[in-house]
Amino acid sequence: MAQYYYDRGWTLALVARRVQVIEQWAEDKQISAGRYAVYQADVADIDSACAAGQACLEKQGLPDVVIANAGISWGVDTSHKEDLRAMQQVLASNTMGLAASFQPFIAPMVARGSGRLVGIASVAGIRGLPGHGAYCASKAAVIAYCESLRNELQQSGIAVVTLLPGYVDTPLTRNNPYPMPFLMTPQEFAMRAYRVIERNARYAIIPWQMGIVGRVMRLFPAFVWDRMVAGRKGKPRHLGTPE
Numbered sequence: 078m079a080q081y082y083y084d085r086g087w088t089l090a091l092v093a094r095r096v097q098v099i100e101q102w103a104e105d106k107q108i109s110a111g112r113y114a115v116y117q118a119d120v121a122d123i124d125s126a127c128a129a130g131q132a133c134l135e136k137q138g139l140p141d142v143v144i145a146n147a148g149i150s151w152g153v154d155t156s157h158k159e160d161l162r163a164m165q166q167v168l169a170s171n172t173m174g175l176a177a178s179f180q181p182f183i184a185p186m187v188a189r190g191s192g193r194l195v196g197i198a199s200v201a202g203i204r205g206l207p208g209h210g211a212y213c214a215s216k217a218a219v220i221a222y223c224e225s226l227r228n229e230l231q232q233s234g235i236a237v238v239t240l241l242p243g244y245v246d247t248p249l250t251r252n253n254p255y256p257m258p259f260l261m262t263p264q265e266f267a268m269r270a271y272r273v274i275e276r277n278a279r280y281a282i283i284p285w286q287m288g289i290v291g292r293v294m295r296l297f298p299a300f301v302w303d304r305m306v307a308g309r310k311g312k313p314r315h316l317g318t319p320e
Contacts, residue, residue: 078144080106081267089113090133090140092120092147092178120147120174121166130181139185142274144195145178147171148215150249152208152312163315164211171215176222183230190234195274196223198241200287203294204302208312216241220280227279236277240270243287259286 079089089112093099096117103113114136118129133140148171153160179194186192201209202216220239227237244250244257245266261269261284273281282288297305 078146078263078267078270081264081271082142083108083112085271087112087142088137090137091115092118092126092129094119120145120178121169123173123177126174126177127180130178134181134185139189140182140192142193142195143179143182144197144274145175146197147174147178148197148249150209150212150312151315153211154208154314155210157314160314164214167211168215168218171212172218172222175219179226183226183235186235187230187233192234193236193238193274193277194223194226194230195238195240195270198223198239200241200243200282200291200294202241203291204297206312207306208314212312224280236279238274238278239280240273241280241282241287241291242266242270243282243284243290258290259284 079091083089083106089108091099091103091113093115094117096115099115103115114133116129116132118125120126149167151163151167153164153167155161155164175196179196182192182194186194196219198219199212199216201213202218202220205213220241223237223239227239230237242261244260246260246262250257250260266283269283273283282291294302
């Protein structure tokens with residue numbers, strides 16, 4: 078998405094835990110030094126995420142669009158006590174990290190009377206899936222949080238956009254041990270997401286085929302959904318830490 082925005086003339090404010098990785102990406106993509114800045118942060122740490130936002134405001138000014146996209150997807154089995162720690166980390170990154178990424182910009186955008194806050198949720202936030210208790214819970218919370226924030230800000234001139242991607246071919250999904258229908262390349266997702274954000278859509282599932290699936294998923298009674306996922310191979314437990 079950063080590349081897609083850059084190619085259309087935008088200046089970038091990039092946030093990463095591993096600054097050297099994103100700086101190497103910018104060098105490899107020949108991103109002009111005058112059109113981007115990188116801020117180090119771990120979004121799972123509220124103070125770290127908020128500090129990155131404040132640093133952006135001080136260095137580059139108030140953005141027109143803020144996209145909260147950082148996230149992790151770990152399988153958990155909460156019958157094991159140690160998996161509660163993994164679930165806590167997923168919620169800290171995916172849900173609290175998103176809210177903390179928005180926080181520094183909300184009041185300044187309200188004062189200006191314009192801006193877009195874009196929360197990346199997931200179709201996994203629509204219904205629970207085996208082994209995905211942490212991830213599904215975190216993305217369901219993102220959907221609800223963004224809806225609440227949108228209602229709070231609806232008279233302010235700020236658009237709150239909730240995006241629910243289907244499967245995107247990234248390291249997050251590459252080792253999933255189950256079929257991934259309508260799998261998109263990152264470039265395909267970026268193109269579709271950009272169009273949705275530009276029209277200030279409140280809520281969108283990408284791609285449209287997954288949108289149909291998502292609408293149907295919401296309609297199933299619980300007993301029907303339970304039968305559908307019975308025996309489905311779940312995401313394996315996460316037993317390590319991220320790089």
